[in-house]
């Protein structure tokens with residue numbers, strides 16, 4: 001454990017580079033599309049986009065780059081949301097095909113300003129991608145849509161391969177980490193509804209280093225398994241700017257390894273990607289899902305494959 005301000009060596013990352021990276025960036029700008037990778041200045045961008053062992057992954061951010069909420073850990077701008085771009089679903093589907101991704105992650109800002117929270121627009125984007133190529137695996141990282149079950153069902157009915165929704169941290173720290181409109185029980189209810197209404201794999205992510213105690217993380221893993229969550233990721237919280245939440249501690253990589261073992265061996269999660277640089281849509285998770293869904297491998301075999309190929 002490392003308190004204080006100086007970033008430890010294990011958090012040093014190389015800036016993204018390479019021709020593939022530049023090419024993807026150009027394609028995205030041409031179509032005025034946003035990615036979480038860029039918005040959050042993700043340290044793994046170069047690796048994910050260039051796809052060390054395959055076509056690569058990118059996380060598209062739908063419904064603009066301004067959010068109706070203001071979580072204290074997040075670098076996305078709050079307020080001043082634009083009307084939805086009706087061409088965005090087709091544009092994303094075109095970009096995915098052009099870039100040649102076979103695994104795409106879709107996420108979005110929260111749009112509490114829209115009656116359906118943007119769920120119909122989100123669902124149409126899933127359908128547009130699948131219409132272009134039914135073979136593409138689509139993972140969705142959805143907002144809580146204010147807990148509206150109909151909005152969640154719209155996403156389920158669009159047929160993505162994975163539905164993720166992040167609880168972000170333990171119950172005690174929901175505020176001040178997340179916007180007051182978010183909540184632990186509400187997020188568990190979103191994941192629970194997907195599990196009850198479908199066979200779609202569910203996934204969630206927690207940041208470590210915001211002041212959580214180990215017994216709280218342990219309890220959270222139990223709550224997540226109770227609502228049928230299959231995949232969980234752990235990553236280090238990194239402060240985007242001085243106006244954001246302080247880093248309480250830099251958690252040692254060994255601790256991340258312990259949580260992976262606890263999650264998989266004690267709680268029976270199908271897969272846990274855990275490491276200081278792991279982000280919710282980090283490659284390792286995708287490799288696991290691909291191995292299972294596309295190749296029909298058993299969870300154990302898919303885990304071995306994911307770790308050997310590109311794992312965390």
Ligand code: SF4
Nearest residue numbers: 067069070071074110
């Ligand atoms: S809901 Fe919170 S975490 Fe999500 S984009 Fe908005 S501010 Fe960021």
